[in-house]
Amino acid sequence: MGTKNCPETPRQKMINMMYLVLLAMMALNVASEVLDAFRIVDTSLLQTLKSLDQKNDQLFASFNQAYELNQEKVKPWLDKANQVKSGVDSLLNKITDIKEEMVIRAGGTYIATIEDYKVSPDRSYITNTKGDTILIKKDDELNVPSEVMIRLKRATELKESISSLREELLALVEEEGPIRTSIIQDLDTSDPRSRLKEGGEKKTWESEHFENKPIIAVIALLSKIQIDIQNTETNILNYLYSQIDASSFKFNKLNAVVIPRSSYVLEGDVYHAKVFLAAEDTTQQPEIIVNNKSLRIEDGKGIFEVPASSAGTFNWSGLINFKTPEGAINTYRFEQEYQVGKPSVTISPTKMNVFYLNIPNPISVSVPGVPSENLSVSVTNGRIEKRPDGYLVYPTKEDINGKETKVVVNANINGVNRSMGQMVFRVKRVPDPLATIAEKNGGVLRKEDLMAEQGVFASLVDFDFDLKFVITQFDVTITGAGGYTNTWSSKSNRFTAEQKQQFGNLQPGSIIYFDNIVAHGDDNTNRELSPISFKIR
Numbered sequence: 001m002g003t004k005n006c007p008e009t010p011r012q013k014m015i016n017m018m019y020l021v022l023l024a025m026m027a028l029n030v031a032s033e034v035l036d037a038f039r040i041v042d043t044s045l046l047q048t049l050k051s052l053d054q055k056n057d058q059l060f061a062s063f064n065q066a067y068e069l070n071q072e073k074v075k076p077w078l079d080k081a082n083q084v085k086s087g088v089d090s091l092l093n094k095i096t097d098i099k100e101e102m103v104i105r106a107g108g109t110y111i112a113t114i115e116d117y118k119v120s121p122d123r124s125y126i127t128n129t130k131g132d133t134i135l136i137k138k139d140d141e142l143n144v145p146s147e148v149m150i151r152l153k154r155a156t157e158l159k160e161s162i163s164s165l166r167e168e169l170l171a172l173v174e175e176e177g178p179i180r181t182s183i184i185q186d187l188d189t190s191d192p193r194s195r196l197k198e199g200g201e202k203k204t205w206e207s208e209h210f211e212n213k214p215i216i217a218v219i220a221l222l223s224k225i226q227i228d229i230q231n232t233e234t235n236i237l238n239y240l241y242s243q244i245d246a247s248s249f250k251f252n253k254l255n256a257v258v259i260p261r262s263s264y265v266l267e268g269d270v271y272h273a274k275v276f277l278a279a280e281d282t283t284q285q286p287e288i289i290v291n292n293k294s295l296r297i298e299d300g301k302g303i304f305e306v307p308a309s310s311a312g313t314f315n316w317s318g319l320i321n322f323k324t325p326e327g328a329i330n331t332y333r334f335e336q337e338y339q340v341g342k343p344s345v346t347i348s349p350t351k352m353n354v355f356y357l358n359i360p361n362p363i364s365v366s367v368p369g370v371p372s373e374n375l376s377v378s379v380t381n382g383r384i385e386k387r388p389d390g391y392l393v394y395p396t397k398e399d400i401n402g403k404e405t406k407v408v409v410n411a412n413i414n415g416v417n418r419s420m421g422q423m424v425f426r427v428k429r430v431p432d433p434l435a436t437i438a439e440k441n442g443g444v445l446r447k448e449d450l451m452a453e454q455g456v457f458a459s460l461v462d463f464d465f466d467l468k469f470v471i472t473q474f475d476v477t478i479t480g481a482g483g484y485t486n487t488w489s490s491k492s493n494r495f496t497a498e499q500k501q502q503f504g505n506l507q508p509g510s511i512i513y514f515d516n517i518v519a520h521g522d523d524n525t526n527r528e529l530s531p532i533s534f535k536i537r
Contacts (some may be wrong), residue, residue, distance in 0.1 A: 035139040038216040039124050045223040052230040059237040060085070066244060077240045080172050084240070087165050088233040093129050094161055095222050095229075098154050100128045106144040106215055107137040124216055139216040146211050149218065155206035158225075159189045165229070169236055179239045186228045186235075258336045269413060271338050275302040275318065290318035308340040339369070355405065355427045358523035359467060360385075360392040367411050367420050374412040375420075381405040381427060399427035433458035433469040435517045435529045445534035450503055450512075455494040458519040458529065469519040469527065477513040478502055489516075510536040 063081055067074040103126055111125075111133040124136040149155040166187040173179045194202045209221055260273035275288050275295065288295045288302030295302035295318075304316070317335040355361040365377050377384055381404050382395040399405045402424045409420040434441050436459050438449045458469035471493035479485050488499045495503070506512065515531035 035214065035216055038214070038220045039139065042124075042216065042220040042223050045220060045227055049223065049227050049230060052227065052234055056085075056230065056234055056237060059234070059241060062241060063237075066241075074244055077244050081237055081240050084169060084172065084233055084236050087168055088229055091161050091165050091229055092226055095158065095226050096127075096129050098148070098158065099126050099219055099222055100134060101154070102144055102148045102215060102218065103134050103136050105148060106141045108134045109137065110134055124219075126219060136215065136219070139214060141215040142212060145213055145215050145218040149210035150206060155210045159205055162187050162189050162225075162229070169232065172236065173239060179235060182235050183232055186232045258334055260336065260338060269308050271306050271308050271314075271340070273304045273336065273338075275304060275320070275334065284323055287321040288318060289321070290316060311340050313337060313339050353425065355393055355395045355425050356430045356465065356523070357395055357398060357427060358525065359430060359465060360394060362387075362390055362392055363407065364390040365407070365409055367409065370411045370413065370420075376410040376412070376417070378408050379405065380408070393425075395427040397427065398429060399425075402426040430465075430467060430521065430523050430525070431460065431463065432527045432529060433460045433519055433521070435471065435474070435514065435519070435532050437514070437532070437534070440534070442532045442534060444537050445512075446537050447503070447506055447508075450506075450534070450536070451500070453495070455490070455492070456514060456517065457493065458521075467522050469521040471517060471529075472520050472526070473516065473518045474514055475516040476502070477515065478506070479511050479513075506536045508536060512536060 060081065063074065063078050067078050108126075124139050126134050126136065128134060166183060166189075169183050169187075170180060173183070189205050191202070191204050192208050210218055213221075258273055258275050260271065275290075285297050285300060286302075288297065290302075290304055295304055297303075302320075304318075306314075306316070315335065315337045317333065320332045320334070322330050322332065365375060366372070367375060377386070377391055379393050379395075381397060381399055382393060384394070384407075385392045393407070395405060397404075405425045405427050406422045407425065408422045410417055411420050412418075436457050438445060438453050439459075456471045456474050458471055460467060460469065473489070473491050474493075475487050475489050476495075476499050477485050477487045486502075488496065488502060490496050490499060503512075511533060513531065513533045517529040517531065519527045519529055521527065
C-alpha cells in the first residue's frame with residue numbers, strides 16, 4: 001500500500017499492476033453460476049416488489065373505506081397518503097427507466113420484435129413501465145452499467161431523487177419515533193466509510209453500488225432499492241392510517257379533573273384554575289360547586305379564581321354534579337392545592353459556576369410557577385441562545401473577577417413583564433490541553449507501545465466540557481550515539497513514515513523529545529503545548 005509518506009517501490013508497483021490485470025481478467029470472465037444467482041435473486045426481488053404493491057393497494061382500500069365513513073376526519077391523512085404514493089411511484093418508474101436504458105444500450109431486445117421467440121427461464125428479462133418485456137442479451141456485460149450509471153451520472157440523479165423523497169417523507173411524520181429511523185435507514189444514500197486496511201480509498205454511494213459490476217448484478221441492486229422504497233411506502237401508509245384514530249379519545253369512566261393555570265402564584269397575582277369532567281358531553285353542562293357556590297361554566301369547564309393576597313400553601317375542594325343518560329345525578333369530588341410565593345429566580349450553571357470563552361456554556365433557568373416560554377433571559381457579556389433543554393451562553397471577553405458578566409431574567413406574568421433576578425458569573429479562558437502519547441505525558445515508554453501509536457494527542461485533564469483539541473504539528477528529536485541529535489517534523493497529529501522508521505531504530509535507554517507542539521481546539525484557538533519527553537525501555 002502506498003501513501004504520500006511511503007512511496008511505492010518498483011516491486012510494489014509491479015505487484016499492484018499484476019493485481020489490477022488479474023481483477024480485469026476476473027471481471028471479463030464472471031462465473032456463470034454467479035450470474036445465475038443474480039438472475040434468481042432479481043426474480044425473487046420482483047416477486048417481493050409485487051407483493052408489497054398488492055399490500056399497499058389494500059392499505060389504500062382501507063383509507064378509502066374510512067374516508068367514506070368520515071371524510072372530515074380522514075381527509076388530511078388520505079391526502080398525505082396520496083402524496084406518499086405519488087412520490088414513490090415517480091421514483092419507482094425512474095428506476096425502471098434506468099434499467100431499460102441500460103439493457104437497451106447493452107443490446108437488449110423487445111420480445112415483441114423477436115419472431116417466434118419463447119421465454120426461457122435460463123434467460124434474463126426486465127419489464128418497462130409500459131409493460132413491455134425486454135431480453136437482456138449479455139448478463140455479464142460490464143461496460144454499459146458503468147457507462148450509464150457513472151459517466152452519464154444516472155446513479156447521481158438516482159441518489160438525489162432518493163434523498164429528495166426521503167426528506168419529503170420525513171416531513172410527513174412526527175419529529176421523533178421509530179418511523180423516522182425506518183425511513184432514514186431504508187432510504188440511506190450516504191457514502192460508505194473508507195477502510196484503512198484497504199488503503200483508505202474513499203468510495204461514493206454511486207461507485208459502491210454500480211461501478212464495474214455486471215449488468216444483471218446492477219439490475220438486481222436496482223430491484224433491491226425499489227423494494228426498500230416500496231417497503232418505506234408500506235411503513236408510512238401504516239403509520240398514517242394509525243393516525244386517523246390516534247387523536248380520538250375513548251372513555252370508559254368519568255373522573256373529576258382540575259387544571260390550574262399555575263399551581264404556584266406570585267404574591268399580588270390571581271390564582272386561576274379550570275375544573276371539568278374528563279369526558280365532556282356537549283349536550284349538557286355539569287354543575288361544579290366550591291365553597292357552597294356554583295362556579296361559572298365555560299365549555300363544560302368551571303372557572304375558579306381567588307386573589308393571592310399572602311404567601312403560603314392553600315387547599316381548596318368541591319364537587320361536580322353530572323346527569324347520566326338515564327337521568328340520575330352522579331357526584332364527583334375533587335381536592336387541589338396551590339402555593340403563593342414571593343418573586344424568585346433560579347439560575348444554575350449546568351457544568352460549573354464559571355463561563356469559558358469561545359465555547360457554548362449551558363445553563364438552566366427556571367422560575368417556580370412560570371413556564372419557560374414566558375421567561376426572557378439575557379447576558380451582559382456576549383450573547384445567549386435558547387435551546388429545548390436550556391440555554392447556551394457565548395461570552396465575548398474574559399471576566400476573571402465576575403464584574404461584567406450577569407445573567408438577567410425577566411418573566412411575563414399575566415401580560416406584565418416582571419424582573420425575577422440576576423446572577424453574576426466569571427469568564428475564563430479554556431485551559432491548555434496536555435500532549436500525550438499512549439495516554440502518557442512523559443516518563444518511561446516501552447518501544448513497542450510507541451510503535452503501536454499513530455501520533456500525538458491532546459487531552460484536557462479534569463475539564464467538564466466536551467471540548468476537543470487536535471494536534472496540528474510537532475517535532476520529534478532523538479539523541480543518537482555520540483550525543484548528536486536529529487529532528488523530524490510532522491504537520492499533523494500523525495507520526496510520519498520517517499519518524500516511525502526512526503522509532504524502529506531506538507535502543508533501550510534512548511531519549512525521545514517532542515516539542516514545537518501546536519493544538520487547535522473547538523474554541524477556535526491555537527495553543528502551543530509544553531514539550532514532552534520519554535525514556536525508551
